[in-house]
Amino acid sequence: MITLAQMTGSTPKRVLPGFGLSLGISLTFVSLVLLLPMTSLVGQLSGLSLAEYWAIITEGRVVASYVVTVGAAAVAALVNAAFGLLMAWVLVRYEFPGKRLLDALMDLPFALPTAVAGITLATLYSSNGWMGQLLAPTGLQVAYTWVGIALAMAFTSIPFVVRTVQPILEDMPVQVDEAALTLGASDGTAFRRVILPHLWPALVTGTGLAFVRSLGEFGAIIFIAGNTPYETEITSLMIFVKLQEYDYVGASAIASVVLATSLVLLLAINLWQGRFIKRLHGGKG
């Protein structure tokens, strides 16, 4: 009989117990829960010819949804980059009353169910909602426009930038600030040339993660989006619509595009991050 340890080509002599058990549980779980369902997508798509597949994923209404989703997600991610940087800076560098509360509040979007966020934002920004009334004189309509979509995306992905930048800023030694000041740099110059580059990898990673999350967000958006074809339909909704029409093949095709995009982006973020870490912590080249 072949044991799991032999299967992975590992030496049987391990100091700590539980290798076989933990490997068994992990592999079973990963295979059944994560990987097996993914194969169904391949199965569903294998019946399609390339031309058919291409036709589905480049249909006008679907392409419009890509544009809306990617555009709104980009805006949301950039807004969060600025807001997250500000919040991380304020939470790390300053002491003020209510700071702990503010810090705790940053995680709200992860803790709050997306559907709840969705109906709340839709209500707040509808024409008779608190914010909607406030914004009405400016002519800026949020609900049922792509601005609303971007807002919902931004809300649900707030913690990404804050929580990736915060620890890096905390670990930054005081001396780096002091070195820049003793060399005569103004606050602006020092921030731009010393602090920002130090935070850059974390900032880009956080923004990237916020972007990826926004591409896939569904619950928070559908309530505020209006869901008008060609204008305010996001790609996740397109999948949902196809499903409701029992068009499993069409839903799978679009889902494959979404899935591939997310995975490629995630991989790119990881690789990019690795390059920077190498430079900051040694390694030749």
Place this chain on the structure above:
Amino acid sequence: MSIRLKNIAKTYGKAGRGVSRALEPLDLDIHEGELIGLLGPSGSGKTTLLRIIAGLEAADTMSDRPSSIHFGDRDVTHLHVRDRRIGFVFQHYALFMHMSVFDNVAFGLTALPRKQRPSSGEIRARVQRLLEMVQLESLANRYPAQLSGGQQQRVSLARALALRPDVLLLDEPFGALDAKVRQELRRWLRHLHDELNFTSVFVTHDQEEALELSDRVVVMSNGRIEQIDSPEVLYRSPANRFVFEFLGDVNRLEGHVHDGTLTCGDARLDVDLDEGSHELLLRPHEIKLDEHPTELAHLPVTITAIAPVGAEVRVELEADWLAEPWLATIRHADFERLRIKRGQRLYAIPRQWHQFPAANQRSIASETMS
């Protein structure tokens, strides 16, 4: 550029709860071109003092005795750190990790307002010269993480010198380096200082480093200056017991004096002191060893450990009348003449001893006794 400090004090914490005094009000004059070492144990206030000179910390404002800091004729008391024209070298280098060595050194120049900034060609040339000076011209395009600690500290020094500062301040500059590199950098810094002739202040807790490198040493403890003198004077005539003990190994002899003779168990030493209890302090090199006692000194000891170190031999001595063992350093010639072995019984003969009465008075050094 000279540095003149008046009434500099520093208190941490809020009044009412847990106030700690890091610096008692003090004055200090540093002459132009001097290399000054601030020496003291941790918590003595030396780093605080250096950071106040730099402008990284503000001295306490005392209404009755206003404090002031002058660089030459320039009053920098209320000047922001970025306007003081200082060079500062940090213990852990504090290099900008995302910049190349070249960009690190060029930072001060490129951060100047556009009007004062030299042309990029001139910046390049100046950085090049600085890198040659610290012997790192071949590593200009490396990143700090790719350099050794000693190389990083040299980059940090070049960076601090790029703006041609009036004074150079170094906070435990060699503290994070291993012994050999530290020795090398020390000599090299002394050389650089003499060549460029700026005023430098460095902080250290290592007496050897302070004595070897400084023109004058400022010995500090508990936020106070204990003594300011040249290394020779400092070593030969320490101002008080703290300085004496901090600058080197100390042997103690406690006993009772009666009729000009100090006795302690079966040990006896003729001294010119008043009746009563006394404590004498001796440096290891002030103890001679011999096979016989002298008329003036009868101090029987047993050799318990021997270690030849460089030009001398370090010998550990024990005796019933000693609370803690003594350390004596003797010449190889004497070592061989006496054929010293462990367990051997010999007599210690003080060449000189020191005594410090209560706080802060000059020492009474004895006459030579051999």
Place this chain on the structure above:
Amino acid sequence: MHRIGDAPKVRRALVSAAVILSALFLLLPLVAIFAQAFSAGADVFWRNITQPDTLSAIGLTLFITVLTIPVNLVFGVALAWLVTRFRFPGRRLLQTLIDIPFAVSPVVAGLVYLLLYGRNGWIGGWLDTHDIQLMFAWPGILMVTIFVTCPFVARELIPLMQAQGSRDEEAAVTLGASGWTLFRRVTLPNIRWALLYGVILTNARAVGEFGAVSVVSGAIRGQTNTLPLHVELLYQDYNTVGAFASASLLALIALLTLATKAGLEWRAARREA
């Protein structure tokens, strides 16, 4: 001590901006949930909460959550133990794979389960002939909930166990401890707070999952309606007050999650100091 941006003017401006923006984008929605829920008075709120449909949605949500947590706890601990205590080929790959649920849109997650276990799917077809229905029923909801929440426990444990290293456990092994004793007596005390936080996060997400669940549930009132789906249903029916009453329960769980996190961090900070 001087630091960049410590001028009082800069500091005041940045803190004000941070507080105002956070109040507007984070606090205001939170307040709005409760304001809407109670907008018709406490008795209407109570009537909304105690409606049979709402109660059954709460029941189903709790049921799913209670089943999800132990499954992910076992998986999370096993995976964390595996990747932090042993080196073996494919270790990095395994660590990357568990991030999949973070990257996958919940709708896509629901879709792949529907494709696999639905009537037309590979396994679903076989199940159908044996009259077993997983999709549009609670087992489907449970499966997708496990999928979307499975990284949380492992993600909390891995960095911590990596940082702690295996010295404690190795010492215990030399003292003769083995297996379960080793885990319970040595490892568990070191990781219990991270474990708790992982569970809290799993709980928050399991209770609130919407996209994936709405694909596989069928949303039959009183049968396969979870609380978030119920919120949607009421909202689409223009029963705003009812929707927000249910939503406020979910918001309450979110607040408890935040409070627990803040409490655990405060505890950790105090132990460091």
